[in-house]
Amino acid sequence: MDFSDTQAEATFRETARAWISAHAPTYLAESLSRSGFGSTRTGDFDPIEEAKKWQKAKADAGWACLQWPKDYGGRGATPIESVIWNQEEGVYGKLSGTFIIGQGMCAPTMMAYANEDQKRRYLPKLASGEEIWCQLFSEPHGGSDLAGLRTRAIKDGDEWVVNGQKIWTSGAHYSDYGILITRTDPEVAKHRGLTMFFLDMRSQGVEIRPIKQANGDSGFNEVFFDNVRIPDAQRLGEVGDGWKVALTTLMNERLAIGGSIATGFPEIEALVKELVITAGPAIEDASVRARLADWYAKSAGLKNTGARAISALSKGEIPGPENSIGKLVAGGMMQDIAKYGMELQGLGGLVTDPTIARSQAQIQAMLMRSPAVRIEGGTDQILRNIIAERVLGLPEDMRADKGLAFSQIPTSTDAKRGS
Amino acid sequence: MNFDFSSEDRMVQEQVKRFLSERCSLGRYREVMEGETAHADDVWQGLSEMGVQGTAIPEAYGGVGAGYLPLCLAAQELGAVLAPVAFSSSIYLASEAILQFGTEDQKERYLPRLASGELIGTLAVSEGLAEPALDALEVVSGQDTVTGTKLMVPHGLIADIAIVVARGSEGAELLIVPLEGVQRSAVEGVDPSLAAATLTFSGTACEVLVGSGEGKQAYQTLLNRAAVLFAFEQIGGAEQALNMAVAYAKERFAFGRPIGSFQALKHMMADMYVALKLAESNAYYAAWALQNDAEDLPLAAATARVSATQAFQLCARDNIQVHGGMGFTWAFDCHLFYRRSNYLAVALGGSKAWDDHLVNALPGLAA
Numbered sequence: 099m100d101f102s103d104t105q106a107e108a109t110f111r112e113t114a115r116a117w118i119s120a121h122a123p124t125y126l127a128e129s130l131s132r133s134g135f136g137s138t139r140t141g142d143f144d145p146i147e148e149a150k151k152w153q154k155a156k157a158d159a160g161w162a163c164l165q166w167p168k169d170y171g172g173r174g175a176t177p178i179e180s181v182i183w184n185q186e187e188g189v190y191g192k193l194s195g196t197f198i199i200g201q202g203m204c205a206p207t208m209m210a211y212a213n214e215d216q217k218r219r220y221l222p223k224l225a226s227g228e229e230i231w232c233q234l235f236s237e238p239h240g241g242s243d244l245a246g247l248r249t250r251a252i253k254d255g256d257e258w259v260v261n262g263q264k265i266w267t268s269g270a271h272y273s274d275y276g277i278l279i280t281r282t283d284p285e286v287a288k289h290r291g292l293t294m295f296f297l298d299m300r301s302q303g304v305e306i307r308p309i310k311q312a313n314g315d316s317g318f319n320e321v322f323f324d325n326v327r328i329p330d331a332q333r334l335g336e337v338g339d340g341w342k343v344a345l346t347t348l349m350n351e352r353l354a355i356g357g358s359i360a361t362g363f364p365e366i367e368a369l370v371k372e373l374v375i376t377a378g379p380a381i382e383d384a385s386v387r388a389r390l391a392d393w394y395a396k397s398a399g400l401k402n403t404g405a406r407a408i409s410a411l412s413k414g415e416i417p418g419p420e421n422s423i424g425k426l427v428a429g430g431m432m433q434d435i436a437k438y439g440m441e442l443q444g445l446g447g448l449v450t451d452p453t454i455a456r457s458q459a460q461i462q463a464m465l466m467r468s469p470a471v472r473i474e475g476g477t478d479q480i481l482r483n484i485i486a487e488r489v490l491g492l493p494e495d496m497r498a499d500k501g502l503a504f505s506q507i508p509t510s511t512d513a514k515r516g517s
Numbered sequence: 518m519n520f521d522f523s524s525e526d527r528m529v530q531e532q533v534k535r536f537l538s539e540r541c542s543l544g545r546y547r548e549v550m551e552g553e554t555a556h557a558d559d560v561w562q563g564l565s566e567m568g569v570q571g572t573a574i575p576e577a578y579g580g581v582g583a584g585y586l587p588l589c590l591a592a593q594e595l596g597a598v599l600a601p602v603a604f605s606s607s608i609y610l611a612s613e614a615i616l617q618f619g620t621e622d623q624k625e626r627y628l629p630r631l632a633s634g635e636l637i638g639t640l641a642v643s644e645g646l647a648e649p650a651l652d653a654l655e656v657v658s659g660q661d662t663v664t665g666t667k668l669m670v671p672h673g674l675i676a677d678i679a680i681v682v683a684r685g686s687e688g689a690e691l692l693i694v695p696l697e698g699v700q701r702s703a704v705e706g707v708d709p710s711l712a713a714a715t716l717t718f719s720g721t722a723c724e725v726l727v728g729s730g731e732g733k734q735a736y737q738t739l740l741n742r743a744a745v746l747f748a749f750e751q752i753g754g755a756e757q758a759l760n761m762a763v764a765y766a767k768e769r770f771a772f773g774r775p776i777g778s779f780q781a782l783k784h785m786m787a788d789m790y791v792a793l794k795l796a797e798s799n800a801y802y803a804a805w806a807l808q809n810d811a812e813d814l815p816l817a818a819a820t821a822r823v824s825a826t827q828a829f830q831l832c833a834r835d836n837i838q839v840h841g842g843m844g845f846t847w848a849f850d851c852h853l854f855y856r857r858s859n860y861l862a863v864a865l866g867g868s869k870a871w872d873d874h875l876v877n878a879l880p881g882l883a884a
């Protein structure tokens with residue numbers, strides 16, 4: 099066991115650090131460090147523009163998507179090197195939020211299932227941030243029960259015709275491409291009748307409507323498909339194998355989200371170090387200290403668990419469902435932290451005006467964004483089910499849809515009609 | 518960077534595990550609990566034949582000199598079977614204290630016999646029914662002697678020597694006290710596998726390990742180092758309690774289905790797993806910090822300690838819940854884990870003390 103750099107790792111770190119200090123957008127550092135979770139702050143500059151600029155600069159110099167093969171726009175780096183890069187990139191890494199879904203989830207799926215020409219065409223531009231991708235999975239009828247999706251794709255010659263609706267699609271409004279899971283056969287059990295595609299988001303018949311979120315932002319969208327035609331060549335995996343393909347994406351989603359996940363610890367630590375409460379400095383208060391200790395232990399546990407996953411990866415092991423713990427722990431923790439950080443400040447803790455609130459209202463932004471962490475990419479309950487069933491091997495839930503063809507499964511519409 | 522134990526370390530763990538699975542079932546804990554014997558002497562002997570006590574003690578003092586990493590993994594296995602032996606007291610505390618603070622002469626006199634298991638050592642700190650205040654201890658030292666009473670000394674019934682924290686002329690000091698002739702009386706406790714005793718010293722001969730004025734600092738250093746090893750015992754126990762819960766939940770039926778298919782229980786066990794994983798990862802990091810005397814050892818140790826205590830207490834507690842009424846019987850083993858988890862949680866100081874140590878160790882927050 100060795101947590102320090104080897105000679106080669108130290109050299110790599112030096113090179114990365116030198117390149118970053120020569121090229122990073124230092125004019126954004128201050129704003130970025132104040133970014134609340136779920137919103138990238140770039141001061142007077144446009145966040146997407148700035149994100150694209152930094153991503154392109156990194157890609158041109160070989161610092162984008164480090165672990166990808168060079169042919170697809172990466173560096174062919176080891177998992178450890180990519181961790182070192184993330185440590186060195188620091189606040190500038192916050193600019194990558196825009197690309198997480200594409201690079202962390204769509205790309206691994208493309209790598210596993212697209213043909214060679216497609217990989218060479220799409221992956222480098224994904225790496226360089228020139229093209230942004232989104233993930234069209236969840237539907238109005240259900241996100242947890244993803245395999246119950248209804249968007250239909252019907253084969254017509256060497257094309258597929260898609261009709262239906264997706265929802266909660268993050269970044270659809272600025273995405274160039276998306277991976278899309280559809281139902282191609284409703285007469286077999288629900289997991290068997292699915293097929294995955296990728297498509298150009300500017301295809302005829304695609305309509306995108308932003309949804310205003312609870313925190314006031316509009317990060318996700320409804321996406322409607324009206325006779326959208328997708329070439330069969332853009333099918334990922336076999337017809338009917340969509341569930342298997344989706345699992346590749348979801349496994350990587352939990353790694354992408356879980357690996358470098360924000361917990362709110364640095365924010366609460368900074369707050370209680372500067373805050374003076376009635377009884378004196380907050381940091382000297384026993385109940386504050388008890389909470390701080392608990393949160394530190396959890397965030398360190400996540401970091402160290404991540405480190406173990408990286409070690410396993412570098413030995414060629416495949417990341418397993420145990421990585422589901424990252425988001426589960428971080429989501430609840432961030433919500434608790436934000437609530438506590440707000441409460442410590444009394445009514446003043448409610449102020450969201452960034453010119454008045456501490457740290458430009460970071461805590462308040464976390465308070466309002468953290469509920470989403472416990473939902474997106476698998477709810478807390480679904481993650482616990484996964485841990486219980488796939489890690490601990492406990493029996494499956496009793497399921498009302500077991501053994502039924504998709505078309506025979508009861509829905510909420512049936513429930514309403516019945517009452 | 519490499520965040521895993523080496524295959525050599527894992528081999529030591531495997532050996533200890535195999536030995537314990539043959540010789541140290543939970544029945545051994547029960548023998549001690551029922552008063553049939555003070556500790557599992559043959560397990561202690563078997564471990565010493567394998568050299569486990571001497572794992573981290575340097576060869577110059579009769580040990581194996583393999584370092585702390587394999588010792589951590591041995592601790593995990595001892596924790597998993599709730600081994601009723603004085604390993605934690607004798608090795609993580611007494612031997613460690615002498616190794617860290619002893620003079621060359623003291624090391625030569627004591628460590629070889631501690632390493633071989635011939636001597637059993639322990640640490641005597643607590644006096645009353647509250648966490649001990651090191652500045653106001655009632656056990657006092659005079660010229661080469663010590664006087665006063667220590668309450669609830671783990672393994673005090675069977676130990677040959679104790680590291681006694683006493684009040685000297687200028688504050689706390691650490692003494693080495695041979696226990697021959699010292700008055701001992703057994704105390705009943707939540708964890709009845711500890712051979713715990715009240716020790717009464719009356720002008721008992723002793724030698725100074727850490728002098729007055731430096732005792733407090735040394736004691737904290739000792740706690741930090743021991744906390745890492747205790748954390749491995751805790752995760753060993755936590756994992757075993759979780760395994761018991763999962764196994765039972767697959768077998769036991771209610772309402773025509775295995776109770777493990779009820780979400781309320783699945784989610785409870787998922788949370789046990791999460792607590793265990795976090796604790797395990799923090800313990801791994803702390804093991805590295807201990808082995809390398811890393812600058813952040815105090816923070817790493819407190820972090821491992823806080824998570825491991827949480828994990829073992831949660832797993833032991835909810836293991837009982839998963840078992841229902843059966844879990845509350847003397848005959849089922851659930852309470853053994855519950856008992857041990859509570860001993861390990863307060864040995865070395867309870868959660869309040871460790872929350873404080875952790876926050877004090879955060880960078881930029883020097884106390």
Ligand SMILES: Cc1cc2nc3c(=O)[nH]c(=O)nc-3n(C[C@H](O)[C@H](O)[C@H](O)COP(=O)(O)OP(=O)(O)OC[C@H]3O[C@@H](n4cnc5c(N)ncnc54)[C@H](O)[C@@H]3O)c2cc1C
Pocket residue numbers: 199232233234235236237238239240241242243265266267268269318470473474475476477478479480483495780
């Ligand atoms: C900010 C944000 C961004 C998102 N981005 C995307 C995106 O880019 N692409 C995309 O495809 N989706 C996206 N989603 C959708 C997200 O994946 C779903 O919202 C999520 O999977 C839950 O599905 P649902 O909303 O249909 O809730 P439901 O599935 O209806 O869940 C409602 C409640 O029921 C519980 N529940 C459901 N099933 C079970 C069960 N078996 N056991 C116990 N409890 C259960 C859930 O835990 C939840 O509490 C995003 C969501 C958010 C909030």
